[in-house]
Amino acid sequence: MNSDFVRLSARRPIICLVTDRRRLSPGAVLDxxxxxxxxxxxxxxxxxxxxxxxxxxxxxxxxLNSLVARCVEASGDSGTRVVVNDGADVALATGAAGVHLREDSIASERVRTLGGHNWLLSRALHDPSKVPGKSSTLDYMLFGTVFPTVSKGVGCPLGGLGGLREATKRAHVPVLAIGGVTESRLEDLWRAGAAGIAGIGLFIESAQLHFDWAVGLTGLVRRVRRSFDTV
Structure with missing residues (x-):
């Protein structure tokens, strides 16, 4: 496990922004x-x-290589880690901090051999019964979809708070909740055992409430941390 992430995960909640350029700028040209x-x-x-x-x-x-390299450059020497969806080759080429794996992707042990102990490795989890054992090389997991979300569309199976609760009880690493996360649901997620949150829409909407997106996200981060700290 990444030793830096162990220190990071001790400061709950862990907050993860997942990118979606189309939801951020619908209808705009690619550049x-x-x-x-x-x-x-x-x-x-x-x-x-x-x-x-x-x-x-x-x-x-x-x-994708170009985009991730720009994201890594933007993160600089800050505490923000940039990880890539199922792209070990991209992470290696760009100096990203690690890789997020689909639930049905290759074993994390194989990916760990590529990136070493310094990489952050996570995996999507949809079924609590498939939580990896103690020998897993994962640093954290994303459980979802917890609530309905436009990212997955109608008919997407939902894990719900019950599934999240079971996943957090079984897991040996931090579990972040993803899918339909809103500020009004933070307390429920915390009570279900989530170590933090991941999402798309919540971050885009919060950023775009302000002309300066950093102001919107800073306010969101403050409210998320307050919710998890004081419940």
Whole structure:
């Protein structure tokens, strides 16, 4: 396990922004979408968000490499880590902090051999019965979809708070809640055992409430931490 992340995870909640350039800038041309996404990452860094997960699966490898490299550059020497969805090769090429794996992706042990102990490794989890054992090389997991969300559409199976609660009881690493996360649901997620949150819409909406996106995200981060600290 990444020793830096052990220290990070001790400071709950862990906050993870997942990217979606189309939801951020619907209808814009690709270059504008990518530039806007970088602006959001810059705002996330200023707000102190711990993890930015680049989830732009339809981009060519060349475009994705360029995007992730720009995100890594934007994070600088801050505490924000940039990870890539199922892209160990991209993470290696760009100096990203690690990789997020789909539930049905390759074993984390294989990915760990590529990136070493310094990489952050996470995996999506939809079924609490599939929580990896103690020997897993994962640093954290994202459980969902907890609540309905436009990212998954109608008919997407929901894990619900019960599933989240079971996953957090079984897991040996921090579990972040993802899917339909809103500020009004933070207390429920905390009580179900979530170590933090991950999401798309919550961050985009909060950022775009302000002309300066960093102001919007800073306010959100403050409210999330307050909710988890005081419940």
């Amino acid at each position: 504008r979408q990518l530039n806007d996404l970088i602006a959001l990452v810059v705002a996330a860094v200023k707000a102190g968000i711990e993890i930015v997960q680049v989830r732009e699966r339809d981009l060519s490898r060349r475009k």
